[in-house]
Amino acid sequence: MNVMNTLRSAVRGQVLLPGDAGFDTARRPWNLAVEQPVAAVVEAADAGDVAALVRHARSAGLGVAVQPNGHGASGRAAGTILLRTGRLDTVEIDAAARRARVGAGVPSGRLQAAAAAYGLTGLPGSSPVVSVAGVALGGGLSWFGRAHGWVADAVTAFDVVDAEGRERHVTAGSDPDLFWALRGGSGDFAVVTALELALHPAPRLFGGRVLWQAEHAPAVMDAFRQITAAAPEELTVWLDLLHFPGADPMVAVDATYLGGEDAAQDLLAPLDRLARPISDSRRVMAVSELGGITAEPTGPSPGLSRAELLTGLDDAAAKTLLADPIAPLLSVQVRHLGGAFARPSDTPHGPLTEPYALYLFGIPADPRTAEAVAARQRGLAESLPVSGRKPFTFLNPAETAADAFGPAALARLRAVKQRHDPHNVFRSNFPVGG
Template structure:
C-alpha cells in the first residue's frame, strides 16, 4: 500500500485509491457486466506521466493495465494499477501526406471529424467512441476493411513506453517484432501513448440502415447473400436480426459505399425489390457520421457477446440463422468480410479468409437471463459453419488469445512478451501469457 500511496509523489495526473470518492466509477469498464478489480486507478497527464508510472511500478513490483475508457475489459485486472490514457488526446491530420498522429485517448469519431473536411477517412468500426489505439491493438474490423484491410494495417508507427519506462518510437524498421505484435496482438508488450496512421481517400460516401419487420427476414437474407456474392471492395453490407426490449422483432441491412451514390443504389437494387421497409436512412453522408448507422450506445452498459467467423453462408447456414427467434438475444449480426481483409497482412491475424463474421449480443439483466443469452449464443454458433477462430477484436471475457490466433502466432507473441517485458509489468485485457 505504501507503494501505491507513493504514486501521488510520482504522477501529475489524477489518482484514485480504494475507499476514496469516485474510485468505483474510475475503475468501471465499458461493459458493466464485467467486474474490474484493481489496486488503484491512474489517469496520466501525458506520456511523461506514463513513463513515470512504469518506472515506479517496475521498482515497486507492481503491474499495469492500460485502458482509455474500458472497451474490451475482461476483468483480469486483480492486483493491477489501472491506467487511463484519455488525456493523451493529441490529434494532428496532415492532408498532404494523408497521415494522422493520434493520441492513445482519442476516439475514432474525432479522427473521422478531423479527416472528413479533407476528403479522407481512417478505418473506424461501428462505434465512434472506441479509441483508435484500442482498435489498432486489437487488429480492428472497420466499415472500410474490405477496401483497406485491418485497421492495424494502416498504422505506420507507435509511440510507446516500454517496460523500462523509456519513451520510444516504434516502426517496422526499428523494431519489426514489436511493431508486428502491436498491430493486432494486444497491449501485453508496451503502453501505446500515440500512433501514426495512414488515412485513405473518401471523397464520397453513401450509407445508412434499412429496417423491415422480421417476417421479411428470409427475403432480406436472400437479397443480402446475392449482394455480398458480387459486392466490390468499396461496398460493405451487414445484416442484423434484431429484437429490442418491448418491440417486435425486426431485420436490418446496414451499408456503406465508398463511391458515387448512384453506383451504390444500383449495387443495392435487390433491397428496393423487397417489401416496403419500416424505415430507410440510406443517403450520401460524411465519414464523420458513420456512428449514426447502427446508433450504438455511447455510454457504458452491460452486455454479453459472442463472435464467430463463418466459412460460408450457404442454404443450410441461412436456415440455421432463421430457424428460431433471436430472443433472448438483442441482435445477431452478420458482417461481410473478404476483400482486402483476405490479403496478406503483417500482423498477428494475417489474412482473414473467412467471408463473414457473426456477432451475437444480449443483455444479461439477471443471472437467469445471462445464462439464457449464453446458451442461445452457443447453440447458434454450433449450428453454423464456423472456422474455429475469432477476430481478436471481438473476443469476449471468457475467451483467450488462443481463440483468435494459431499456436505458432501465440508462441511468437509469448516470445516477444518475454523479451520486451520479462518482469510482466504490463497485463493486457487478453494477456499473451495465458
C-alpha cells in the first residue's frame, strides 16, 4: 500500500485521492483561476486529526498546505496534501471578557453573527465567507481597522499543531517569536486549529453603498478625498470604479461608521451634495450585515488581482485613476487606511503608514483577456504613487512574501520558520522563504 493510501487509516476525516469521485472539486481553491494539482485532499475531523495528519506527512516526507477554502491560493500547493479545516467550526463568545474563540474553519460572517448578539464585533473585511484564521494569519485589513488596527493585532492566542504533530497553545508569553510570526506572517510555521481574539463594542453601526453613473466620477472622487482628509477613526470610506459585464460603468462609495446615524450623515454630507445616485443603501445596520455592502461573490469564481499601497491621493493621482475607462478590469477600489493602522503594531507588518490601499480586479476569461487585465493593472500601478509594499492577504500568485514584509521582518520570519519547521512540512500560499 502506497503512502497516500495509508492516509485513510491515519486520519478519521475524509480523504480524497486523484481518481476519487469529488477529488477535482475538493482540490480547487476559491479562486478558480489558480490550479492546484495536489497529491491528496484531507478534511480533518478535529484538531487531533490535524495532528495525526501532520505526523503522517512528516514521516512520509510530504508537505501540508492548509486552506479553509482557498481565497488566498497561489498555486504553490502543488504536490502537497491539501488540508481543509471547514469542520473546525466552533465559535465561543465570552461577552464579559470581550473575547472569542473560533475554530480555523469559521468564516468571518459567523463570528460577526455570534458577536452581534452581545453588541460586540470582530474585525471583519469586505467578505463574510473568508475564514477568520486565514485573515488573521495574513494580517487582515478590516472595515474597522482604522479604529482598531490589523486583525492580527486582536489575536491573543493560537491553538496549533506544530511540525512534529504536537498540539500546542501559543501566546505571547509561551512562545513570543512564534506568536509574533503567526500574527500576520502566514501559515508557514504551524497549522492553526483555533484562535482567540479580542472583540470590540459595536452598539451602533451605520453603513452602506452609494452608487452613481460613471460620468459623476470626478465629483465623487473630490467628495471621497474631502471626507477622508478629515475622517475620524470610526469612519471608513472606500471608493469603487466599477464596470460589470453588460452594464454601463459606475462609481460607488462604500462606508461604515461605528456610531450613530446623525453623526454619520454629517460626516458623509459631501456625498449628499452630489448628483442623484442610482441607489443608496446607507442605513443603520447590524455588524453581521457588513457583507451586504459590497455584495462580493460568495461562491468560487476566477479572478486576477493586484494590490498596491498608495503614499497619497493628490490631484495628479486622482486624475490618473479617472483618466481612462477601467476596462478590462471589473473594479478599481481605493480603501482609506490611516488611523490605528498607522500606530505601532507588534506584528510582521508593523504599522501601515500608507494612507490608501489600491485593489485592482479583473476576470481572466481566456489567456488574451488575462494578459489585458494584467497589463491594465500594471499600467495603473506604475503611474500612481505606490510604496512598493503590499498587504499579505492581497498578494497574487505572481508575488512573494518579500512583497509584503520589510527585510528585517522577513529575516525574522525565516528564522522562525527554520526553528519551528526546518523540514518544510508546512507550505503556505506565500512561503516566507520565497
